[in-house]
Amino acid sequence: MDANGLLALSSALVLGIAALGGALAQGNAAAAALEGIARNPEASGKLFVPMIIGLALIESLVIYAFVIAFLLQGKI
Amino acid sequence: MKLFASLLMTLPSLAFAAGGFTWTSGIASALHLPEHVVLFGFVSVLFILVGLLYRLKTADVSAALVPDSKFTFRNLFEFVGEFVYGLTRNIMGDKMAKEYFPLIVMLFMFILMSNVLGLIPGFLPPTDNFNTTLALGLFVFIYYNWHGIRVQGLVGHIKHFMGPAWYLAPLMLIIELISHGVRPISLGLRLKGNMEGDHLVLTIFSDLVPYLVPIPFYVIGLFVCFMQAFVFTLLTIVYISLACEVHDHEHHD
Numbered sequence: 001m002d003a004n005g006l007l008a009l010s011s012a013l014v015l016g017i018a019a020l021g022g023a024l025a026q027g028n029a030a031a032a033a034l035e036g037i038a039r040n041p042e043a044s045g046k047l048f049v050p051m052i053i054g055l056a057l058i059e060s061l062v063i064y065a066f067v068i069a070f071l072l073q074g075k076i
Numbered sequence: 077m078k079l080f081a082s083l084l085m086t087l088p089s090l091a092f093a094a095g096g097f098t099w100t101s102g103i104a105s106a107l108h109l110p111e112h113v114v115l116f117g118f119v120s121v122l123f124i125l126v127g128l129l130y131r132l133k134t135a136d137v138s139a140a141l142v143p144d145s146k147f148t149f150r151n152l153f154e155f156v157g158e159f160v161y162g163l164t165r166n167i168m169g170d171k172m173a174k175e176y177f178p179l180i181v182m183l184f185m186f187i188l189m190s191n192v193l194g195l196i197p198g199f200l201p202p203t204d205n206f207n208t209t210l211a212l213g214l215f216v217f218i219y220y221n222w223h224g225i226r227v228q229g230l231v232g233h234i235k236h237f238m239g240p241a242w243y244l245a246p247l248m249l250i251i252e253l254i255s256h257g258v259r260p261i262s263l264g265l266r267l268k269g270n271m272e273g274d275h276l277v278l279t280i281f282s283d284l285v286p287y288l289v290p291i292p293f294y295v296i297g298l299f300v301c302f303m304q305a306f307v308f309t310l311l312t313i314v315y316i317s318l319a320c321e322v323h324d325h326e327h328h329d
Contacts, residue, residue: 049167049310053307053310053314056311059270060262060266063265063266063270064262064265066269067265067269
């Protein structure tokens, strides 16, 4: 396998692995928030903002990986 | 007229060279500017016009007290404003919300307009370029640090970086410095990455099946546009309120 093949493989793997981790973490966060809302529906307004902040911070890691994938792709 | 003709002449060739048609590529090449700068200027002009229009509609203060009964431009504008103000007040409290609301609502509306512009065929969102979003992120970074120093004093602002106890200070200082330094970059990258990724998905699916199939992705795109403007604004509010909060240490143990 030559360098270009490795680059292509790694740029795909970067995003795949990052999306896996991000999806697991975001699933946990959303599940916890939904559970909280199901137990106490009146708290949905208060839960919404912290949940979105948490999701955004988790997502930013996946976005970093997305950028790295783009950088790797540019080198092919 | 000659400029207009030359613009029309250059449009198709540029579109093929760039791999996709955009309305502004001719203007961008005529002005020797990158395309996202032209689009950013376009959104700015649009933003100023919308603001002036709203100002004209509410010029008569006594008449403006009563909102319009139907769904109008003014109602839409006030709905967005109230939504952002409610969000700001929830996080910051009444007093601070009044102070920082103008910047926050400006950021929200501006980013929302830039994002939604990308959903119109033949337009790219100016926010899918890292240069634009890093500028916005750096602006927020400078703004909240400046106001932190203004409200708390330089010493008070630096105390924020020191953590809760003095023996943790050397460790906390490094962690906090890194976390603050990364903030503008992560704000910029998040916005840029989301918009670019969203646009890419839309492009790929419209290339695969040009009819009907892209419609759900337009809906998701609209949601992502709103969500990213919302997240950017929310994080700005949180950063400002973290930097400018006045702590009362007597109530803590």
